[in-house]
Amino acid sequence: MPQESVGDARRVSNSKLSVLRQNPIFRDLEPEALDQLCRYAKHTILKRGATLFAKDDPGNSLYAVISGTVKLSVSSPDGRNAILNLVGPGELFGEMSVLDGQPRSADATANTNCEIFVIDRRDFLPFVRSQPTLAMKFIELLCARLRWTSEQVEQVILQDLPGRLASALLGLIEKRKPDPANHTISITQQEISEMVGMTRESINKQLRAWAARNWVRLEHGAIVILDTSALRELAEAGTSAEE
Ligand code: CMP
Numbered sequence: 001m002p003q004e005s006v007g008d009a010r011r012v013s014n015s016k017l018s019v020l021r022q023n024p025i026f027r028d029l030e031p032e033a034l035d036q037l038c039r040y041a042k043h044t045i046l047k048r049g050a051t052l053f054a055k056d057d058p059g060n061s062l063y064a065v066i067s068g069t070v071k072l073s074v075s076s077p078d079g080r081n082a083i084l085n086l087v088g089p090g091e092l093f094g095e096m097s098v099l100d101g102q103p104r105s106a107d108a109t110a111n112t113n114c115e116i117f118v119i120d121r122r123d124f125l126p127f128v129r130s131q132p133t134l135a136m137k138f139i140e141l142l143c144a145r146l147r148w149t150s151e152q153v154e155q156v157i158l159q160d161l162p163g164r165l166a167s168a169l170l171g172l173i174e175k176r177k178p179d180p181a182n183h184t185i186s187i188t189q190q191e192i193s194e195m196v197g198m199t200r201e202s203i204n205k206q207l208r209a210w211a212a213r214n215w216v217r218l219e220h221g222a223i224v225i226l227d228t229s230a231l232r233e234l235a236e237a238g239t240s241a242e243e
Contacts, residue, residue, distance in 0.1 A: 017041075019066045019090050020117065025137040033131060040124065041117035046110040057104045059097020061118045065089050068114030069186060072106045073194065083194040085148070086111060086172065086187065095138060096145075098124060112186060156197055159235075164196045165206055166231040169216075173225055183225040192223075 017038050020026055026034055041064070046052065052063065055074055063070070065087055072085045072093060084106050087093045097104050098121045128134050148171070155164045169192075172185050189207065193200040207223065210216045215231060217224040225231065 020064055023064070023090050023092065025092065025134070025141060028133050028137070029131065033127075033134075037119070037127060040119050040127070042119075044116050044118050046114040046116065048110055048113050050110045052108040052110065052116075053094070053104050054107050055104055059094060059102070059104050060121050061094060062092065062098045062121070062124050063094045063108070064092050064117040064119070066115040066117060068116075069111040070114060070116070071109045071111040071191075073109070074106050081194045082197065083191060086191075086195075091175070092141065095141060099128075099138065099142075111191075161196075161198050161202055161206055162234050163237060164198070165192070165203065166234040168192065168196050169223065169225060170228065170231055170235055173228075183228070184219075184222055185225070186222045188221055 020038060020041065021034060026037065029037070043066075046068075052070065053059075067089055070087050070093060071083060072087065073081050073083045075081045085093070093108060094104070096102070128138065151167070151171075155167055159167065169185065172187070173183055189203050190200050193203045196203070207216060207218055210231075211218050213227075213230070215225075215227040217226055
């Protein structure tokens with residue numbers, strides 16, 4: 001649950017609200033409609049590790065990340081985790097249950113200290129019904145989620161480790177809308193292994209081989225991508241003998 005609620009969006013600075021305004025989903029809304037949406041948004045601060053919701057919880061809110069990263073993951077009864085997505089500033093999550101009324105499809109945990117906006121389903125649903133352009137944008141978002149998921153299935157079945165790892169790292173930097181030039185990914189090797197479905201040891205071996213070629217730099221809790229073209233070639237090759 002959110003740990004600290006510091007009031008509604010009217011008391012939140014414009015620079016934070018601009019995260020909502022910059023999201024392509026909201027960009028075409030009339031200014032009055034966007035202001036209305038901003039009035040619904042509650043500003044919340046989460047400490048690293050805090051659980052926002054668990055899989056199968058009722059879906060009562062839509063979330064937008066202002067700063068930090070939220071992890072969307074599922075786990076097996078024996079404690080293994082699969083990370084479905086890491087969402088950062090400007091990105092939305094929790095839209096599936098809000099739109100279809102079904103339970104949450106994954107757990108949401110603060111991966112770093114985070115600031116988020118929370119929009120109540122009871123405010124959001126009437127709002128989206130009154131804004132057909134916005135409804136179309138949400139259809140586009142759901143299509144993007146499905147494409148991302150299809151790509152993950154394709155990678156797991158058809159790509160080898162270097163291709164999967166390269167695709168996952170490129171995916172993480174490319175979807176950063178506000179700051180695509182930032183090539184530092186705050187992620188541990190354990191988390192990468194939970195994203196691509198390979199052991200932490202194999203991930204570590206591959207990353208060290210790439211670091212030796214100056215394709216990446218390994219930092220504590222982060223990876224800096226230095227050569228996107230080299231990784232893109234691997235990702236596009238599908239399979240390769242690179243180790
Ligand atoms: P919801 O089901 O409400 O809660 C979990 C959220 O995780 C979900 O909405 C989406 O926002 C997000 N999510 C679920 N599955 C995926 C996926 N495969 N790829 C990206 N995001 C997902």
